[in-house]
Amino acid sequence: MYLPRQFQAEDWALAQRLMREHPLATLVNIDDQGFPFASHLPLKLELCEPNGQPSLLLGHLARANPQAAHLAQRPEALVIFLGPHAFMSTRVYPDLQRVPTWNYLSVQARVRIRLLSGEKAKDAMLKQLIGEHDPPYADQWRGLPEKYTHGMLSAIVAFELQVIDIQTKIKLNQHRPESHAAMHAAYASGNPRERELAQWMSELGMAGNAK
Secondary structure, three states, rough: OOHHHEEEEHHHHHHHHHHHHHHHEEEEEEOOOOOOEEEEOOEEEEEEOOOOOEEEEEEEEEEEOHHHHHHHOOEEEEEEEEEEEEEHHHOOOOOOOOOEEEEEEEEEEEEEEEEOHHHHHHHHHHHHHHHHHOHHHHHHEEEEEEEEHHHHOEEEEEEEOOOOEEEEEEEEOOHHHHHHHHHHHHHHHHHHHHHHHHHHHHHHHOOOOOO
C-alpha cells in the first residue's frame, strides 16, 4: 500500500491491537480470469514472532465461495484490516490554505495459505474462533447432533495464513502538529469511530494541548 514515512508504524504491538480489535478482514487474491477477488471474514491472530510481529492468522470460508478454489490454486493472498476511520475537516487548522482528508488506521499483510484438512483440524480452528468471541457457545456446539456438526464442517474450507510481510499505517495527520489539539477535540465529541480515533491520538501523544 502507499505508505508515506510519516504514517508508517513500526511498533508491532499496534499492528496486533488493530488486528485483534478489528478482526473483520478483507482477504484478496486472484480469480481464474486474473482479476482480484475479495471476501470479508473474521480472522484470528494466533501467533506472533519473538519480536512481536504477527505471524499466523486463522479463518475459514464457505466451501461454496469461489475464493476457496482460488486459494487452493494460488496460495498467496493479501489481507487488509481496517481500523477506525473518519473525515477530517479543514477547520482543525489555524490557516485557510488547507484541504480536507480522511484519517484511518490499517494493517495490510501478504500471506501464504495452508488449507486445513479433516474435521478434527476444522473443529479445532472453529473452537479458537468461537473462544475469541463467544466462549459459552463451545458447550452448545459439543451438544449438537453429529449429523448437524458434520454437515456444517463439510460446508467450510478452513485455513491458516502465514504472514510473509506486514505493514501498519496510522494516518492521523502526524506531520501537522498545529492541527492536533483541534482535531482531537472534534473527534472526542464525535461519533463512535471519531471517538476511537481521539483515543488513539491520546495514547500516541497527539492530543496537543486539548483538555
